Amino acid sequence: MERPDVDGLNSGYAALLLEQYLDNPSSVPSEWRDLFESRPEALLQSQPGLAKLLGQIRDDGNGQAVVVARPAAPEAPADAELLGAVAASMALVKAFRMHGHLAARLDPLGSEPPGDPALEPERLVPKLTPELQARVPASLLRLYVEGETLADALPRLRETYTGTIAYEIEHISDHEERVWLRQAIESGRYRRPLADEQRVRLLARLSQVEGMEHYLRRAFLGQKQFSVEGLDVMIPMLDEAIEIAAANGAHEVVIGMAHRGRLNVLAHVVGRPYETVLREFEGERTIGAVVTSDEAGTGDVKYHLGAQGTYSTGAGEITVTLVSNPSHLEAVDPVVEGRARAEQTDRSTGGGFSDPSVALPVLIHGDASFAGQGTVAETLNLEALPGYSTGGTLHLIANNQVGFTTDPESGRSTRYSSDLAKGFDIPIVHVNADDPEAALAAIRLAMAYRRKFGHDVVVDLVGYRRHGHNEQDEAAYTQPLLAAAIAEHPTVREQFAARLVREGTLTQEQADELATDVQTELRHAHEALKETFGLAPSSLSSESRLPAGTGADVVTAVPADRLRALNEQLLRLPDGLAPHPKLMRQLERRRDTLEQGGIDWGQAEALAFASLLVDGIPIRLTGQDSERGTFSHRHAVLHDLHTGATFTPLQHLDESAAAFEIFNSPLSEYACLGFEYGYSAAAPEALVLWEAQFGDFVNGAQIVIDQFIAAGLSKWRETSRLTLLLPHGYEGNGPEHSSARLERFLQLAAQENIRIANCTTAAQYFHLLRRQALDATARPLVAMTPKGLLRLKQAGSSLDDLAQAEFRPLLDDPDADRDRVERLVLCQGKVYYDIAGHEQRGAAGQVAVARLEQLYPFPVAQAKALLSSYPNLRELVWVQEEPQNMGAWRAIRHRLEEAKPDHVPLLYVGRPWRASPSEGYPTAHLREQDRIVRAAPGA
Numbered sequence: 001m002e003r004p005d006v007d008g009l010n011s012g013y014a015a016l017l018l019e020q021y022l023d024n025p026s027s028v029p030s031e032w033r034d035l036f037e038s039r040p041e042a043l044l045q046s047q048p049g050l051a052k053l054l055g056q057i058r059d060d061g062n063g064q065a066v067v068v069a070r071p072a073a074p075e076a077p078a079d080a081e082l083l084g085a086v087a088a089s090m091a092l093v094k095a096f097r098m099h100g101h102l103a104a105r106l107d108p109l110g111s112e113p114p115g116d117p118a119l120e121p122e123r124l125v126p127k128l129t130p131e132l133q134a135r136v137p138a139s140l141l142r143l144y145v146e147g148e149t150l151a152d153a154l155p156r157l158r159e160t161y162t163g164t165i166a167y168e169i170e171h172i173s174d175h176e177e178r179v180w181l182r183q184a185i186e187s188g189r190y191r192r193p194l195a196d197e198q199r200v201r202l203l204a205r206l207s208q209v210e211g212m213e214h215y216l217r218r219a220f221l222g223q224k225q226f227s228v229e230g231l232d233v234m235i236p237m238l239d240e241a242i243e244i245a246a247a248n249g250a251h252e253v254v255i256g257m258a259h260r261g262r263l264n265v266l267a268h269v270v271g272r273p274y275e276t277v278l279r280e281f282e283g284e285r286t287i288g289a290v291v292t293s294d295e296a297g298t299g300d301v302k303y304h305l306g307a308q309g310t311y312s313t314g315a316g317e318i319t320v321t322l323v324s325n326p327s328h329l330e331a332v333d334p335v336v337e338g339r340a341r342a343e344q345t346d347r348s349t350g351g352g353f354s355d356p357s358v359a360l361p362v363l364i365h366g367d368a369s370f371a372g373q374g375t376v377a378e379t380l381n382l383e384a385l386p387g388y389s390t391g392g393t394l395h396l397i398a399n400n401q402v403g404f405t406t407d408p409e410s411g412r413s414t415r416y417s418s419d420l421a422k423g424f425d426i427p428i429v430h431v432n433a434d435d436p437e438a439a440l441a442a443i444r445l446a447m448a449y450r451r452k453f454g455h456d457v458v459v460d461l462v463g464y465r466r467h468g469h470n471e472q473d474e475a476a477y478t479q480p481l482l483a484a485a486i487a488e489h490p491t492v493r494e495q496f497a498a499r500l501v502r503e504g505t506l507t508q509e510q511a512d513e514l515a516t517d518v519q520t521e522l523r524h525a526h527e528a529l530k531e532t533f534g535l536a537p538s539s540l541s542s543e544s545r546l547p548a549g550t551g552a553d554v555v556t557a558v559p560a561d562r563l564r565a566l567n568e569q570l571l572r573l574p575d576g577l578a579p580h581p582k583l584m585r586q587l588e589r590r591r592d593t594l595e596q597g598g599i600d601w602g603q604a605e606a607l608a609f610a611s612l613l614v615d616g617i618p619i620r621l622t623g624q625d626s627e628r629g630t631f632s633h634r635h636a637v638l639h640d641l642h643t644g645a646t647f648t649p650l651q652h653l654d655e656s657a658a659a660f661e662i663f664n665s666p667l668s669e670y671a672c673l674g675f676e677y678g679y680s681a682a683a684p685e686a687l688v689l690w691e692a693q694f695g696d697f698v699n700g701a702q703i704v705i706d707q708f709i710a711a712g713l714s715k716w717r718e719t720s721r722l723t724l725l726l727p728h729g730y731e732g733n734g735p736e737h738s739s740a741r742l743e744r745f746l747q748l749a750a751q752e753n754i755r756i757a758n759c760t761t762a763a764q765y766f767h768l769l770r771r772q773a774l775d776a777t778a779r780p781l782v783a784m785t786p787k788g789l790l791r792l793k794q795a796g797s798s799l800d801d802l803a804q805a806e807f808r809p810l811l812d813d814p815d816a817d818r819d820r821v822e823r824l825v826l827c828q829g830k831v832y833y834d835i836a837g838h839e840q841r842g843a844a845g846q847v848a849v850a851r852l853e854q855l856y857p858f859p860v861a862q863a864k865a866l867l868s869s870y871p872n873l874r875e876l877v878w879v880q881e882e883p884q885n886m887g888a889w890r891a892i893r894h895r896l897e898e899a900k901p902d903h904v905p906l907l908y909v910g911r912p913w914r915a916s917p918s919e920g921y922p923t924a925h926l927r928e929q930d931r932i933v934r935a936a937p938g939a
């Protein structure tokens with residue numbers, strides 16, 4: 001007999017065997033029994049954590065070891081058959097936990113579940129006959145359902161795992177979570193039956209949900225409403241989630257969802273009056289019904305509009321926010337997360353502090369879009385990251401088993417729509433939408449899990465779509481069998497009402513009354529609305545403007561002494577912290593540059609941030625490798641060379657009055673930018689910056705740019721001061737490390753919806769950042785940021801530049817001899833230094849080179865003034881590095897035409913029309929760059 005090696009023992013394994021021993025001493029190998037009984041001290045010495053368990057083994061006074069304070073050990077299986085039966089029973093229990101969902105009755109339309117042989121006791125070896133089941137003690141199986149033997153427990157196990165709720169939790173890697181979930185599921189803690197009055201309330205809610213959809217369909221025949229019917233219980237599920245969130249201390253629930261059921265959520269969950277919803281419908285056919293406002297925005301279709309309301313719960317009032325979203329399915333997911341995170345964050349000090357109990361994010365997904373859209377995975381990946389976690393999101397898949405006209409077999413490679421979530425260790429609860437009580441139980445379990453573990457949880461609500469994709473569609477064209485089955489299928493309200501009547505909870509008349517009450521209420525609201533038609537002027541006047549501000553009156557200069565003090569504090573380290581000496585030497589140089597000139601980008605940025613923090617403006621900066629900076633220029637977070645400990649000087653300023661949040665982001669653009677948009681929209685006082693690794697990659701987030709950042713103001717009157725830092729510039733690094741696609745942003749710019757800048761000096765960047773944070777009118781800023789210029793001496797600035805100047809949208813040529821100048825070169829960004837520093841430039845006294853630093857809003861007055869300040873001008877040349885179909889040329893050409901005198905021609909110098917932004921070969925780049933730079937000053 002080999003003795004277990006006490007010193008080299010795996011403590012988890014020892015604990016497992018010890019537990020097993022305490023349940024049944026004869027169930028562990030004899031050498032282990034011997035260790036527990038004869039040598040407990042030796043074990044205790046190496047594994048002190050086992051003291052409590054070992055304490056349960058006593059000497060009975062006759063030298064025999066006995067287990068105390070434990071329920072009597074179940075009778076040891078007497079024969080081999082029983083031993084085999086216990087093993088098979090364990091396998092059966094495991095199968096129910098892992099594969100029970102395959103046999104669950106999840107489809108309200110009654111399709112047969114696939115089942116699994118492992119769930120059938122008769123197919124196990126040995127066959128688990130009823131007799132054998134009755135001999136297997138349930139206590140050996142570590143079950144949480146009731147029952148003395150497997151025979152007692154099996155029906156409960158079946159009911160638990162293969163009824164109208166099913167669970168997928170066994171993929172979760174954390175043991176504690178798995179055990180907690182098993183216990184919660186099998187104990188039925190969250191499935192207790194509802195009291196009669198709760199059932200009546202539930203029926204009343206289902207009546208409202210159905211009644212509203214019916215009314216809208218009848219009153220506005222053929223108008224899109226994206227009815228929720230078939231998933232009606234989604235509304236009571238949201239009620240339940242909000243109620244629990246409020247009881248747990250939340251003050252806000254932030255919901256993101258697509259079209260399906262949105263009008264119902266707006267009316268019944270967010271609390272928009274029926275009149276408002278009806279007005280949106282009337283607006284489609286009666287211009288007089290359109291809501292008045294002073295905006296000139298385009299507005300949006302009714303099933304994209306966001307809203308905020310107050311919801312009354314047993315624990316008091318709670319804010320419910322439904323976030324505006326575009327048609328682009330799932331695009332709103334990260335936006336909701338960012339909003340929730342902003343609500344959860346105390347931005348008053350240090351690095352900010354986030355309390356997930358404050359706000360609950362809820363994401364309602366379509367079954368086709370959850371499986372199909374990549375942003376879902378990107379957003380799930382944010383779940384547990386320190387800079388992004390919201391303490392768990394409640395995901396609800398509104399699973400109507402079809403995506404427009406596409407069946408699941410064509411829409412995903414996985415069995416369930418929810419399968420992606422398994423890879424993120426997320427528990428999944430599937431529930432049949434025709435069992436409203438089960439659906440509420442699913443929410444209770446999900447919310448308890450979120451509260452306990454702070455992770456995401458998915459509830460896959462399996463229902464159907466009673467009508468076509470929208471009210472203009474005929475479902476039977478493409479899903480004829482499904483449509484026929486649905487036509488025959490009673491609604492969930494009808495089924496639930498029939499049940500309550502059958503059980504004597506209420507009478508048929510009372511149930512009918514609940515349904516007619518809703519119709520009456522809607523009719524009255526509609527009549528009242530019609531009375532108001534024509535009273536309000538139309539909002540569609542193109543004259544009225546969205547509120548705007550130029551930021552010109554913002555003071556961005558900071559007194560020199562204050563900058564000196566902040567600069568010192570940024571170089572102050574805690575005792576014992578030793579960052580890399582080479583880095584420290586670089587940073588220490590910032591003392592000299594402050595006094596002698598040469599303040600570079602990194603220093604200017606740090607000083608801008610520091611000056612804002614002491615003025616109480618919170619800052620959040622994220623992006624790939626942003627803590628250091630892709631180009632090793634920022635170093636906002638310092639790392640100790642020996643311990644790896646980190647220190648962020650901007651979080652330790654003497655008079656700091658706001659938090660500086662900084663996080664390296666995961667390798668995502670779409671979700672990360674969406675998150676920051678949501679955060680910035682909910683935190684208008686904060687300067688929120690998102691940095692691309694190279695500007696080229698920003699188009700991975702194009703949907704966020706087009707649909708939220710650029711158009712949010714016009715569609716939803718939603719804006720923010722979100723700032724995009726996009727490295728841009730032609731330095732020979734190929735087609736994907738050159739261009740942040742300036743042209744795309746310029747194309748999207750209108751009605752002063754965004755600001756676009758490209759600074760050529762560190763001081764300009766300093767003032768731009770401060771203006772962006774301090775301007776009373778919040779607008780997103782797209783800043784093209786440099787790479788080579790980050791340390792270019794000529795682009796450096798002096799203390800005076802920060803302490804006395806301001807952001808200037810247009811920079812004149814500092815050396816121009818005005819009367820001599822005949823050719824004005826206007827450019828933007830890095831190419832300025834290529835032109836200004838070129839040998840040919842020195843000789844060309846008749847040429848002036850000016851820089852456009854703010855591309856949008858275009859500085860009309862300044863441009864006019866600049867041009868008229870050169871009395872002998874004969875040519876205006878726009879020079880750019882980008883191809884002619886890219887860069888700024890096509891967006892600002894008309895502005896330059898307007899600004900120049902008629903007799904002065906406008907010329908173009910730059911790369912020709914190109915399908916790809918730049919050359920792949922560095923030598924080809926150099927040749928092209930040289931051609932442009934030589935052509936700029938002219939012959």
Ligand SMILES: Cc1ncc(C[n+]2csc(CCOP(=O)(O)OP(=O)(O)O)c2C)c(N)n1
Nearest residue numbers: 260327328329366367368369400402403404
């Ligand atoms: C990103 C994106 N691609 C395509 C569409 C067009 N579209 C609108 S609804 C829909 C089907 C959505 O199916 P599902 O997610 O299951 O939601 P359901 O409409 O069934 O509720 C599609 C493809 C879209 N809105 N967004």
